[in-house]
Amino acid sequence: xxxxxxxxxxxxxxxxxxxxxxxxxxxxxxxxxxxxxxxxxxxxxxxxxxxxxxxxxxxxxxxxxxxxxxxxxxxxxxxxxxxxxxxxxxxxxxxxxxxxxxxxxxxxxxxxxxx
Numbered sequence: 001x002x003x004x005x006x007x008x009x010x011x012x013x014x015x016x017x018x019x020x021x022x023x024x025x026x027x028x029x030x031x032x033x034x035x036x037x038x039x040x041x042x043x044x045x046x047x048x049x050x051x052x053x054x055x056x057x058x059x060x061x062x063x064x065x066x067x068x069x070x071x072x073x074x075x076x077x078x079x080x081x082x083x084x085x086x087x088x089x090x091x092x093x094x095x096x097x098x099x100x101x102x103x104x105x106x107x108x109x110x111x112x113x114x115x
Contacts, residue, residue, distance in 0.1 A: 001013070001060065001061075003107055003109060005106070007040075007041055008038075008039065008040045008041065009038070009039050010036065010037070010038045010039075010109050010111075011035075011036070011037045011038075012034060012035070012036050012060075012093070012109075013034065013035050014032040014033070014034050014052065014057055015032075015033050015034065015035055015048075016032070016033050017030060017031065017032060017033070017054075018031035018032065018033055018050040019031070029053040029054070029055065029089070030053060030054045030055075031050045031051075031052070031053055032050065032051075032052045032053065032054060032057055033048060033049070033050045034048070034049060034050070034051050034052050034057075034093075035047070035048045036048075036049075036093070036111055038111070047111070047113060049090075049092055050090075051088070051090040051092035051093055052088055052090070052093065053088075053089065056088045056089065059082070059086065060086070060095070062082065063082045063086045063095065064095075064107070066082045067082075067084065067097035067105065067107075068105065084096060084097045084098075085097075091112055092111065092112055092113075093109070093110070093111060093112075094109075094110040094112075095107060095108070095109055095110075096108040096110070
């Protein structure tokens with residue numbers, strides 16, 4: 001996924017399963033290793049972490065469609081109600097819809113890094 005605007009961009013790509021040879025169950029989530037590349041007027045950086053489950057990665061597209069003006073109401077999927085914020089089990093990535101159809105919708109992406 002690539003989000004861009006005002007000269008800034010962020011690309012978020014799941015690249016592999018954390019444990020590709022390990023079977024998962026409903027009680028044990030299937031973690032994805034995700035790369036994040038950001039480019040802003042202040043600089044660029046990249047990161048890689050096992051920070052999303054397969055289920056959470058699927059939520060991102062559904063959430064984006066639910067917050068785009070004219071695409072429908074905020075949705076409920078898999079017993080999850082999507083609001084204007086989308087956060088995950090691992091607090092590494094988060095998304096927030098800011099604005100409305102009249103003033104212009106913006107998607108704020110928060111990336112939390114630990115050292």
